[in-house]
Amino acid sequence: MSSKIQFGTKIGLIAATVGSAIGLGNVWRFPAETQANGGAAFLLLYIVCVLCLGIPVMLAEFSLGRGGRSDAVGVFRKLSPGKPWWLVGAVAVLASYLIACYYMVVAGWTLEYLWHSVAGGLYEAVDTASGESLRSAFDVKMDHYVCDDVNPLIFTVLMIVVNAGVLLGGVQKGIEKLSNILMPLLFVILLAICYVTLTLPDAGEGVRYFLEPDFGRITPRVVVNALGQAFFSLSLGMGILITYASYYPADTNLTRTSVIVSLLSLLVAVLMGLIIFPAVKSFGLDNESLEGATLVFVTLPEVFAQLPWPRLWSSLFFLLLFVAALTSTVSITEVTVAMLEDRLGMRRRTAVLTAMAPLLLLSSLCSLSFGSLSSAKLFGLTIFNLLDTFTTDILLPVGSIAVCIYMGWFAPKGLLADELSNHGSRRSRWTAPVLFIIRYLAPVMIGLILVFNYM
Numbered sequence: 001m002s003s004k005i006q007f008g009t010k011i012g013l014i015a016a017t018v019g020s021a022i023g024l025g026n027v028w029r030f031p032a033e034t035q036a037n038g039g040a041a042f043l044l045l046y047i048v049c050v051l052c053l054g055i056p057v058m059l060a061e062f063s064l065g066r067g068g069r070s071d072a073v074g075v076f077r078k079l080s081p082g083k084p085w086w087l088v089g090a091v092a093v094l095a096s097y098l099i100a101c102y103y104m105v106v107a108g109w110t111l112e113y114l115w116h117s118v119a120g121g122l123y124e125a126v127d128t129a130s131g132e133s134l135r136s137a138f139d140v141k142m143d144h145y146v147c148d149d150v151n152p153l154i155f156t157v158l159m160i161v162v163n164a165g166v167l168l169g170g171v172q173k174g175i176e177k178l179s180n181i182l183m184p185l186l187f188v189i190l191l192a193i194c195y196v197t198l199t200l201p202d203a204g205e206g207v208r209y210f211l212e213p214d215f216g217r218i219t220p221r222v223v224v225n226a227l228g229q230a231f232f233s234l235s236l237g238m239g240i241l242i243t244y245a246s247y248y249p250a251d252t253n254l255t256r257t258s259v260i261v262s263l264l265s266l267l268v269a270v271l272m273g274l275i276i277f278p279a280v281k282s283f284g285l286d287n288e289s290l291e292g293a294t295l296v297f298v299t300l301p302e303v304f305a306q307l308p309w310p311r312l313w314s315s316l317f318f319l320l321l322f323v324a325a326l327t328s329t330v331s332i333t334e335v336t337v338a339m340l341e342d343r344l345g346m347r348r349r350t351a352v353l354t355a356m357a358p359l360l361l362l363s364s365l366c367s368l369s370f371g372s373l374s375s376a377k378l379f380g381l382t383i384f385n386l387l388d389t390f391t392t393d394i395l396l397p398v399g400s401i402a403v404c405i406y407m408g409w410f411a412p413k414g415l416l417a418d419e420l421s422n423h424g425s426r427r428s429r430w431t432a433p434v435l436f437i438i439r440y441l442a443p444v445m446i447g448l449i450l451v452f453n454y455m
């Protein structure tokens with residue numbers, strides 16, 4: 001048993017956790033969801049969900065991880081020996097692994113687009129185009145970069161290799177060091193691009209759309225989507241926060257950490273909204289241009305192409321996406337690596353290689369599902385979409401409800417109070433409200449996600 005490596009510094013542990021929380025969920029999924037669910041009202045609900053439900057469930061995962069000081073399965077074995085609660089951890093590990101399979105592919109695209117922005121290929125032969133033809137030029141590029149068999153596959157594999165490299169470095173010299181460098185970089189780039197888009201002509205219209213809520217647009221479906229988005233973007237239900245918290249020193253203030261991580265994750269989502277909506281409205285692009293992958297891989301290159309120095313802004317933007325994706329993929333694969341180390345007693349190197357080998361195969365299949373495997377479908381879904389749907393619609397909500405029920409009702413008495421107060425060495429006013437939320441409110445609300453997904 002690795003008893004137990006810890007993050008070296010307070011800043012480092014926050015950077016690593018924030019790095020996990022800030023991912024493609026914030027920078028890409030959030031603006032697309034905001035658009036699909038009616039703009040500012042969705043933002044408001046998302047903020048409420050993060051603050052009222054996300055933070056308490058995050059605290060439950062932190063307490064489990066640091067209280068049990070083991071991997072996502074091991075904490076349940078340690079805290080409730082001889083009981084089947086470890087299955088809750090197993091669901092989280094399974095969810096994280098399956099998410100990693102398709103997320104690596106999208107992460108690979110960000111690296112691919114970064115490369116083609118820097119090398120110039122993305123803007124080749126589009127200089128003279130405008131309007132519709134500009135758009136179709138980037139559509140064609142996306143076909144080539146995403147739906148080809150070979151190109152995206154190379155970048156997916158590269159992404160997995162980079163992840164393996166970081167994870168081989170270990171918790172302090174790999175994950176923590178990477179996050180300490182990349183997180184400040186991410187914020188600098190984000191603010192720079194935000195400045196540019198906010199100073200575009202008519203940017204105000206986009207800002208208004210994003211920030212002025214129309215409450216008439218709130219429906220139960222919008223609430224459920226906001227909650228799903230909040231949980232995904234805080235990395236809940238994936239075993240990540242349990243695993244990372246098992247590396248937190250005993251004196252880490254869990255409540256403060258959860259608030260900082262959640263607020264920074266929120267901030268990034270809001271800044272992304274302030275980049276995307278003004279840019280899109282300023283160039284009069286239509287709403288369809290915000291859907292799914294089109295948003296970042298067609299619409300934004302279209303915007304950059306119309307600015308001075310398109311390659312500079314494009315390179316910075318895809319670097320931002322790549323950084324967000326990398327710190328998230330590292331955290332999600334660490335869940336399996338930690339489990340292999342702690343459960344099977346593997347050395348880190350063996351654990352990393354064992355985790356990565358099947359990932360190479362499964363991610364490749366996901367990547368090919370945009371190319372020659374696009375007609376291989378189960379339940380009408382491609383391999384990529386199947387994994388996405390199965391994890392986000394089923395495994396994540398089920399896992400999160402189970403964590404809440406365990407922490408709320410079955411965990412050793414006083415675990416939450418002990419962890420939030422660092423075993424009595426600091427006062428915690430939050431134990432009672434957090435316990436109330438994870439006992440009653442959170443399971444019911446997350447249950448609604450499950451119900452709505454079947455409707």
Ligand code: PHE
Nearest residue numbers: 021023024025026233328332
């Ligand atoms: N918060 C992360 C994101 O927004 C969630 C995540 C972490 C997803 C790790 C996948 C891998 O992307």
